[in-house]
Amino acid sequence: MRKSAVVLLSGGLDSATCLAIAGQRGYRCHALSFDYGQRSTAEIEAARHQAQEQDVAEHRLLKLPLGQFGGSALTDSNIEVPESPGDGIPVTYVPARNTIFLAHALAWAEVLSADAIFIGVNALDYSGYPDCRPEYVEAYQQLIDIATKAGVEGRKISLEAPLIHMSKAEIIRTGTELGVNYSHTLSCYQADGQGLACGQCDSCRLRREGFAAAGIADPTRYRAAVQAVRP
Numbered sequence: 661m662r663k664s665a666v667v668l669l670s671g672g673l674d675s676a677t678c679l680a681i682a683g684q685r686g687y688r689c690h691a692l693s694f695d696y697g698q699r700s701t702a703e704i705e706a707a708r709h710q711a712q713e714q715d716v717a718e719h720r721l722l723k724l725p726l727g728q729f730g731g732s733a734l735t736d737s738n739i740e741v742p743e744s745p746g747d748g749i750p751v752t753y754v755p756a757r758n759t760i761f762l763a764h765a766l767a768w769a770e771v772l773s774a775d776a777i778f779i780g781v782n783a784l785d786y787s788g789y790p791d792c793r794p795e796y797v798e799a800y801q802q803l804i805d806i807a808t809k810a811g812v813e814g815r816k817i818s819l820e821a822p823l824i825h826m827s828k829a830e831i832i833r834t835g836t837e838l839g840v841n842y843s844h845t846l847s848c849y850q851a852d853g854q855g856l857a858c859g860q861c862d863s864c865r866l867r868r869e870g871f872a873a874a875g876i877a878d879p880t881r882y883r884a885a886v887q888a889v890r891p
């Protein structure tokens with residue numbers, strides 16, 4: 661029987677690539693996205709595009725009102741998205757986000773009797789989030805093993821983070837080879853209603869630098885004014 665996996669799909673560049681890698685490895689993919697009160701719901705549209713283009717077995721969208729807690733520039737409109745990386749963990753960190761997302765992925769994976777969970781975290785070209793590090797992935801694997809019926813009964817649910825040691829340029833090259841349409845992904849922390857990227861936030865910066873380093877034309881749809889000022 662074909663292996664199956666739950667793949668966290670935000671609609672960003674990394675998760676779209678992660679989904680393509682899971683597919684290439686032969687997994688039947690069940691994509692999971694969240695409407696968690698993020699600033700830009702255009703990324704949910706991007707996730708829908710990716711799920712469709714990459715022909716997943718199923719795509720679920722769960723509502724998680726993390727905006728009720730706030731505490732992040734991404735979920736609280738009173739906290740501004742910074743345009744340059746400062747010291748330490750940035751205000752775009754969403755408290756415990758990956759732990760919360762993975763908990764839901766794990767529940768679904770157990771129901772599906774899935775073999776793996778894929779998450780597109782990356783420890784190189786990233787913003788300094790603690791829940792994107794290899795030790796985090798290892799610790800979560802231990803949790804999966806002891807916290808689930810599957811784990812106790814010896815049915816391994818493997819937590820896969822294929823991008824963890826890749827640079828942004830490597831991620832883009834890999835996804836391009838696998839046919840990912842990056843014009844239908846959204847990385848910007850403050851995209852507008854049409855899904856146009858600001859071109860200036862930390863996430864836009866990492867993405868632009870990644871395409872430049874990969875030597876691949878950046879298909880991102882930026883706001884016209886930004887594109888004129890910062891080509």
Ligand code: ZN
Binds near residue numbers: 848857858864
């Ligand atoms: Zn941006």
